[in-house]
Amino acid sequence: MNSSRQPADATGPVPATAPRGAAFLLAQIGAHAAGRFAERVAHLGLTPADVGLLRMVAGQPGRSQRALAEDLGVVPSRVVKLIDVLEGKGLVERRRSEEDRRNYELHLTAEGRSTLGAVSRAAAAHEDALLAALDSEQRGHLLGLLQRIAAEQDLTPGVHPGYRARG
Amino acid sequence: MNSSRQPADATGPVPATAPRGAAFLLAQIGAHAAGRFAERVAHLGLTPADVGLLRMVAGQPGRSQRALAEDLGVVPSRVVKLIDVLEGKGLVERRRSEEDRRNYELHLTAEGRSTLGAVSRAAAAHEDALLAALDSEQRGHLLGLLQRIAAEQDLTPGVHPGYRARG
DNA sequence: TATTGTTATACTCTATAACTATA
């Protein structure tokens, strides 16, 4: 409103306000991407956390809940509830280990594999929509740059930091 | 352990498990970046949300809490508590509007401007650490690609989606 | 005595709705 009048508290130059660097854009676009992906898998009754866990069980069947907790960087009691959900939907199966009956071995069910296929299709559509501004060459270039950053920052492939406590 | 033995449930080819696309990397690196930035401003007693709000007040002094809530996409009652924190630290000031005494006009204090300077230095160090894998030319290229995506996805400059409810 | 998984509890964050004051 008073664009022509100097505000009374402008005692000095106002600092740059809107962050313009790549770090902020990565955080902003990353959160946006996570939100859009969540929308795309919601109709499957899954959260992004569920999807990540489903993928890990698919990739390394037979692992224990404690091992999964270790990989994700979360407390074991959280894995209990995450697996409860997936088991309740019939996507994952707990099998008592024969070698050490304290453990469960986690496996995908047939329906779990089918659901994971639907997730993959949703992920592909998501990728395409998110990168709509870029042509094929630019997408490849972006992927390469992101892979370098992820490797240098020691990010575990496939593990989203969102599993860990906020921060 | 049993890498030579076929698991009993391998009834078919295991689906691709670790997401390898740019969309996932953006979400993963973005969450990582947000976490590292949170660590860097923690010694100032600020969360990333506090920083974002501080920047908005600096950029557009005199706005009302309701206007801020609108910009951030959050409910007004949340802005109350966010501003309570910043006011309690002496960084932001509530001034009753003379024109409409229902409103507050929000302004930075001198200490708020000083703190924002410290935030900018932290942000610069953060940017440099996050992009350590890239040389100057690559950083410029990345920035350009990210800016295209952000514009096409209609992301408000400077507003992190993390303010809004999870999703 | 140590370890896997579970349950119970508390804490944090956020939205919803009721309320005060100004208009």
Place this chain on the structure above:
DNA sequence: TATAGTTATAGAGTATAACAATA
């Protein structure tokens, strides 16, 4: 009657710690 801000309450999500079964 409508609007800016506040407060009170409830809900979701997560970690912490105590617990049972197995080793």
